[in-house]
Amino acid sequence: MPKNVGEVQRFMEKESLASFATVSRDRQPHAVPVFFTYENGKVYIQTGRQSLKVRNLLGKKKVALAVYSGEEAVILRGRQRAIFW
Numbered sequence: 288m289p290k291n292v293g294e295v296q297r298f299m300e301k302e303s304l305a306s307f308a309t310v311s312r313d314r315q316p317h318a319v320p321v322f323f324t325y326e327n328g329k330v331y332i333q334t335g336r337q338s339l340k341v342r343n344l345l346g347k348k349k350v351a352l353a354v355y356s357g358e359e360a361v362i363l364r365g366r367q368r369a370i371f372w
Contacts, residue, residue, distance in 0.1 A: 288361075298361055300325055304321075305323050305352050305353060306352070307332060307340065309350055311339075321334070347367075350364070351363065
């Protein structure tokens with residue numbers, strides 16, 4: 288497992304697949320595999336506007352992301368911001 292910020296950043300920059308977790312209105316967890324981009328300390332996930340992930344995010348800010356490769360893993364928890372275009 289990466290041990291410091293530099294190792295985490297290098298790990299995140301080389302990976303692109305993760306498990307993304309949200310919670311529904313009725314408090315049911317929803318974890319799905321997603322492709323992501325890591326740039327300047329931020330994680331970007333592209334998905335359809337009507338996906339369950341997006342519906343779960345409306346009105347909620349907290350999310351979790353687990354990125355793993357072999358025996359290495361990084362688990363991120365934080366706040367989301369949806370960007371629509």
